[in-house]
Amino acid sequence: MLSVKNLIKRYPNNNFNSADDISFEVGAGEIFGFLGKNGAGKSTVIKCITGIIPFDSGTVTICGADILKSPIAAKRNMGYVPDNHMVIEKLTGREYVNYVADLYRVSLADRVERLRYFLQVFSLEHAVDKQIKSYSHGMKQKICIIAALIHEPKVWILDEPMMGLDPQSTADIINYMQEHSRKGNTVFFSSHNLDIVKQLCHRTAIVDKGKITEILELAGNPTNQNRLEEVFFKATGGTQGRLITPTEPLKKSGEGVKDE
């Protein structure tokens, strides 16, 4: 479904590759996590995959369509949710989703049914006819997600989708990511949240300095799930002082003091 081979991207005026020989494949029905610290190159790779920025060499294919040679076919099978949740704020939620649906040539029956369903899933019925400008961070993220899903993309790409969301919204999105993959679609997302990745993803890749350092099987593999933090910190600069241990309970006042 999604194939990235030997992707290299160097920004002008940089003397290093922001994406350095990145290769991986994500199959149908798979949820794939993309981990890495800030500036590791996650967003660069995602922007190359989605066609937002050009790359120096390598290939990206979405459902068999090369993003450079057949960009329209590739983009037709892709849905993208950016990390900055930027949407056209002068439109209402419904206008925006309809605009995107028109671009993907979604039939009226399909868009009405899907929109009704998504509005319910993401609890956005009350706001869909309001101008997006008035939406909260989470609401903008949700309308962005609905617009990205309105054409039922085979490959759904999300850049740090849970950032700044409340637990309810995070749960709604996680549930739908699982549902989308159960339908045989691919979900590819970047994240900083190791707990969510270990529970949600079939596999995950760890990126550091533009290179993939590890690809781990997670689903059905408790060993890898348990050692994800350790592997992540080792791959991205060492575990020293970074593995979190549970905080001990506060000592009650008077504890340890002898009664007189």
Added chain:
Amino acid sequence: MNSILTMLRLELKSKFGLGKEITPKSVVSFLINLFFSLVIYTVYIVGVYFIAGIMVSGNVPLKYEFLVIVSGVSVVVQTVVCTSAFVKNLYYSGDNELLLRFPVDGKQIFFAKSIYVYIYNLMISFVFTFPVFVIYGYLTNAGAAFYVTAVPFTIFLTVLPFCLSNLIALPVINLTNLIKNRFALILALLIIIVVSGFALYMLLLKGVLEYAQNKTQTILTEDFLAQIRGVASSMFPFNLYANVLYGNKVLLSFLYLLLLNAAVVLGAFFAAGKSVYPIVLKSIERGSESFELKTEDKVRPVFIALLRKEYVLIFRSLNYSFQYLAMAITAPIMIYFCNDLASSIGDASVGGRIVPGLTLLVVIIFITIIVSFASTAISREGNTFYLTKIMPVSYKYQVLVKLSLYFVVATLSVLVSCIVVGSVFGGEKYGNNVGFGDMAAIFFISEFLIVALSASAMISDIKSPSFDVSAAGDLVAANKNVSVNIFSGCVIAVVYGLAAMVFSYVPLVINGVTIIKNINTVYVILLIVSALMAAGLVLSLFLKLDKRYNKIKSN
């Protein structure tokens, strides 16, 4: 006090770009802007000198009246400028929310921003009002004392409008908040303001030019002069300002002005000082206030969906509505006034045959203004530029849709303009100087130029877009492409207009062979040149589009 000064420094730094990195590109951009600004400023100074000459050293001197008018115009203009500056910088400024997080109170923000507005106003006043007094002094052979007095007088003249605008900004901001999302009403108001302002300006200019052309057939008749004198002497408080500078009841007038200024200063201090904080808070709250619009889910073809989105984004923005829609809608009226003025002067001096050439010049200038909006076609995507990259629609198709919008809007505007000009100036009253053939030729030349100028504007924007948008999603400032494209359009207008005007009278003969016989030959040549230009620029736009578009870097 320190907080106020720190905030003022920040304001000045952000507004005047102090501390920005100097690059060869920024130097060139600065020099281009400086050149255009100097051209406009020269036109202003020459215009003022011309009008002052008529009033101050004409047959019937109107020195005192001139000073009343200058004081009045200066106070009114400063009030408008200051009110706009207050609304923008104090109430609608995006940094209020940020500033309120720091240990500063509403009054400190008010004072810091007010001082900035005052400095801004003072600069405007010294650039535009002070030279008028210098010109007056020169024309009246005033002594050194006049020039020395003019400096503190110019400063004094800024106090009243500054404080008045502080008060006026309060209802203005409330009214603006009230009609904020009524886009059709805003557009209608903008059209009324543009048309009435332009009509008034053109009527005044026509009067002045007619006077200059024929002093015996003057608009300054005895009755009119008496009226001017009567009105000037009773124009409170502007007559008091004129008294001070003219040397008439100086002390008494100055005392009255001091009292008036003191009253307004106190009013502004108490009213604005007290209400500014709640209004700023309300403005922050209302910044995200929006409208609700129930629409049906509807399927549209891709072309229409893109076109509609482009239009809606312009319509729902005060800035873009003004820059584009209001200009396009009012262009026929403005073209009528310009043509009326130019034709009456041209007709009187060289004959009616000049009218078609003048019409062509005026129409192309307005096309240039309307189409210059295309210079921000890509930049206006702002933060959502990435959408144009991920949608399954080719870049060529997206650009074609934008080009189509500019073409349709400008075509409608030119069509109405041609009908208006043809029916008014083609009539017997104007000696049938513009025929159907002329208007058809002007229309088709304009059509090719609309395509050529739009394509050229879009090429420049694709090459160097600027995605610097405000909180409202509008571009913070028009990029340099706009001025470059307006300049190119004006050059074309002058060349085309002059060619049509000159060859209406004098045929072009080389070695005994007549190359250009009359204006019809000019039309044919201009049609061919324009068509070639349009074809070349459209090809240039689309042939390298994918490569150029891919290079665009957004946030």
